[in-house]
Amino acid sequence: MKGFHRGGSVIDVSDVVQYLYCPRKVYFIKVAGIRIQKPKMEEGKRAQAEVERNIRRFAEKMGGELETGIYLESQRYRIKGLLDAMVKTDSSLYPVDIKLSRFDSVSYSWKMQLTAYALLLEENFEKSVRLGYIYIVGTRKLIEVRIEPEDRRSLMRIIRKVEEIIGSEKYPSASKSKKCRYCEVYDFCV
Numbered sequence: 001m002k003g004f005h006r007g008g009s010v011i012d013v014s015d016v017v018q019y020l021y022c023p024r025k026v027y028f029i030k031v032a033g034i035r036i037q038k039p040k041m042e043e044g045k046r047a048q049a050e051v052e053r054n055i056r057r058f059a060e061k062m063g064g065e066l067e068t069g070i071y072l073e074s075q076r077y078r079i080k081g082l083l084d085a086m087v088k089t090d091s092s093l094y095p096v097d098i099k100l101s102r103f104d105s106v107s108y109s110w111k112m113q114l115t116a117y118a119l120l121l122e123e124n125f126e127k128s129v130r131l132g133y134i135y136i137v138g139t140r141k142l143i144e145v146r147i148e149p150e151d152r153r154s155l156m157r158i159i160r161k162v163e164e165i166i167g168s169e170k171y172p173s174a175s176k177s178k179k180c181r182y183c184e185v186y187d188f189c190v
C-alpha cells in the first residue's frame with residue numbers, strides 16, 4: 001500500500017493481542033501503518049491513583065515493592081512492550097497487567113500477553129518468572145495467573161506468525177464475525 005510504513009523487526013506485545021483478535025488486524029497496524037487508539041482510563045487520575053494504591057498494598061503484603069511503567073525489550077524473543085507494573089520481592093518478579101474490564105475471567109489473549117511480559121522480565125532481570133497477575137479495574141480484583149511451559153511455546157508460535165505477516169506483507173485471510181463490529185480497523189477491512 002502506498003505511503004504506509006512497516007514496523008521494525010521487533011514486534012510489540014500488543015501485536016500478540018491484535019493477532020489473537022484477528023490476524024488481519026496485525027496487517028493493518030504493522031504493514032499498512034494504521035494507528036489505533038489504546039483504551040484509556042476515562043475516570044482520570046484519581047482512578048489511576050486508586051489502582052496503583054491497591055496494587056501497591058498487594059505488593060507490600062507479599063513483602064515486595066511495586067514498580068510501574070516498565071519498558072522492556074528482548075532481542076532473543078524479538079518482542080518489546082511497556083509493562084503496567086511489576087512486584088519485586090527478594091526472590092522473584094511478578095508482572096502485573098491492568099485491564100479496564102468488568103469480567104473476572106482471564107482470556108487466552110490476556111494470558112499470552114502476561115506470558116510475553118514474563119519472558120521479557122526474565123531476560124531483562126535474569127530471574128525466572130512463573131506467576132503473574134491481572135488487575136481488573138472494574139471489580140478491583142487481582143487474579144493470579146500461572147505461566148506454564150506450554151504458554152511459552154504457544155507465545156513463540158504466535159510471535160512467529162506475527163513476524164510472517166509483517167515479513168511477507170501478505171493480506172491474511174479472515175472470516176467476518178461478530179467481533180468485526182468492535183474492530184478498530186473495520187472501515188479498512190474488505
Ligand code: SF4
Pocket residue numbers: 021022023024025174175176177179180181183184185186189190
Ligand atoms: S474487521 Fe473483522 S476481519 Fe477485518 S480485521 Fe477486524 S476482526 Fe478481522
